[in-house]
Amino acid sequence: MLPSRATYMSCGGNTRVIVTPRDLESQLAYFEDKVSNAEPAGQEDKGVRAATARLERLSGKRWQMVWEKKIVNDVAPVMAIVRDDGEYVATFDDWHGVGYGPNAVVVYGHGGERIRSFSLSDILPNFYIEALPHSVSSIHWRGLPRFSDDGRSLLIPVTVPSETSRSDAATINLAIDLANGAISPMDEVGWQSALETGRTVRAARIAAEATEKAKFLAPLSGPSMNNQRAWHEYLREAYARLAGDDDTPSTTVLREPTAKDYAISEKWVRDALTDSYTDKVALASLSAPNLVTVLERTIAAVRPGSLSKVTIFVAVGDEFWPAIQAAMQRSGAKLIQLDPNEPIPQRPESIAQRYGSQDGD
Structure with a gap:
């Protein structure tokens, strides 16, 4: 005003x-x-x-x-x-x-x-x-x-x-x-x-900023807590480290099958894959085996090749990655694994943008 x-x-x-x-x-x-x-x-x-x-x-x-x-x-x-x-x-x-x-x-x-x-x-x-x-x-x-x-x-x-x-x-x-x-x-x-x-x-603010800086510079691993917020944060940060900050994917986290409000999260996954407004989707789950099941069921209902213009980032370890690939094959989507057990380094460009130099000093 x-x-x-x-x-x-x-x-x-x-x-x-x-x-x-x-x-x-x-x-x-x-x-x-x-x-x-x-x-x-x-x-x-x-x-x-x-x-x-x-x-x-x-x-x-x-x-x-x-x-x-x-x-x-x-x-x-x-x-x-x-x-x-x-x-x-x-x-x-x-x-x-x-x-x-x-x-x-x-x-x-x-x-x-x-x-x-x-x-x-x-x-x-x-x-x-x-x-x-x-x-x-x-x-x-x-x-x-x-x-x-x-x-x-x-x-x-x-x-x-x-x-x-x-x-x-x-x-x-x-x-x-x-x-x-x-x-x-x-x-x-x-x-x-x-x-x-x-x-x-x-002093507390300086300490918090130092902690945040250390977290930003450190390689990114999967979340220490298995909850929706932690997985959303992981998906966003993992994507930024791999693809840069110029774009933001749709992030969806599938809840535990035993959760009272589980059903709506399965709908989120279906919507993210079939009604997505973006060509980049990031998925995670509080239960990796259940994510495989939901993807198998979801992709079975879509037209073959209908996701050929979509890139899907999936946060699962090596144990479940082959099953994810098999479940998604007929969709035509490009798949990128985000292995929570494989640390992702910070991008030098992101460090330079935030701290003025590529080493953060």
Whole structure:
């Protein structure tokens, strides 16, 4: 969604700041220009070419302008607050870039003059930032800021890192002194605890990333747990290692014949082979002998050669592979065995794409 004009009221309701964003042609145009380093990115030809803020004060029943100035945000801030007397306005973050860039907090003083800007690294230590929840375009670092009761400080509820993503994450207030820009916690003991939590979360995240990297680089063997989810993950990863990431096969896992909901999984196998929307199918089963039986029955009912344009990857060991080949022969499909007992190395191209070099260093 494109940013739109927004009005922010002071606590007392007698002062307001109106933020008008730079006009964009579309989000797509903005991101395309960013990729190609074309500035101002996404600019609408006849639109407003700079973000502005306009401070107004209520006089009687009418709003009167005090000042109107360009602001430093490329497109628009995410939000703004204004002190009741209008002497200070603060904006927070950049549109589509919360926590990134030099405008995490910008303070404007008398006449709309910018008096101070903070990037997130000016406010928080780097290890703490790394421990915060991240998305593709944002660092979820704060709650809703406000001015202190005495109006001398800007109070920002900073998110306390957690090992699990939560919409109701705990916060702790940091204060920015409006006179000198000094940053201090409102609760020193609580802040030290938050810092320690940040160190713990960051260490756990680094360990998890190392484990994930080791798993990605290691040869792939069959799943250690015989369940549907594990087999689906194995089929997808095995296919990617053999054929690359450009295409994704249909993956189907046949349940145990004794399972209460077994029948539907047999239908999945039939549908994957006879009504498939893709020319690549990957099959596995919680019971390899039963997969042979189901394939024999399914292929007996199809027209000979009807699967000649389909490639079927089947996850079975050598013990059952000849029976699978025999069951599938009349279909005309191209068969590829995924032997769970035969480790599949990672593709050098995939390693280079993810880690920048073919050895992952």
